[in-house]
Amino acid sequence: MKPMCRHCGTRPVNRPRGLCWSDFYTPGVRDLYPLPASKHTRRGPGADLDETADEKPDEPTPAMQGTLDKMRAMAERAERGVSLFHRLDGLRG
Ligand SMILES: [Zn+2]
Known part of the structure; x- marks a missing residue:
């Protein structure tokens, strides 16, 4: 079973940070759910070129x-x- 969006709770998560598509691309919403501090270690080379x-x-x-x-x-x-x-x-x- 898919996890639901942590912001609206009604749509399935399909973007990083546990957000649904709509909320992830709604200005401001993403900022409410920052990535874990380990983002630079769990991603590949060059991943920090564009943090968005x-x-x-x-x-x-x-x-x-x-x-x-x-x-x-x-x-x-x-x-x-x-x-x-x-x-x-x-x-x-
Ligand atoms: Zn949502």
Whole structure:
């Protein structure tokens, strides 16, 4: 059984910090639930480059921001539970 979001308690957790998607991306909510202090030790190399990105997507999408392809790519990432954004998104294609 999936844990429920610690903020709203009604939606399943699918983002870091025990938050659901909506609450994680609601401004301010994330700040209420800081990561454990050990975040630098439990993550891989380079993980602290961007502290707002808790996970990285597998690979960048060449789709430009605002396009249907980009939205599709972001939806796929959401389903996999990885970060929506990749710093190399939109640089190719
Ligand atoms: Zn929630």
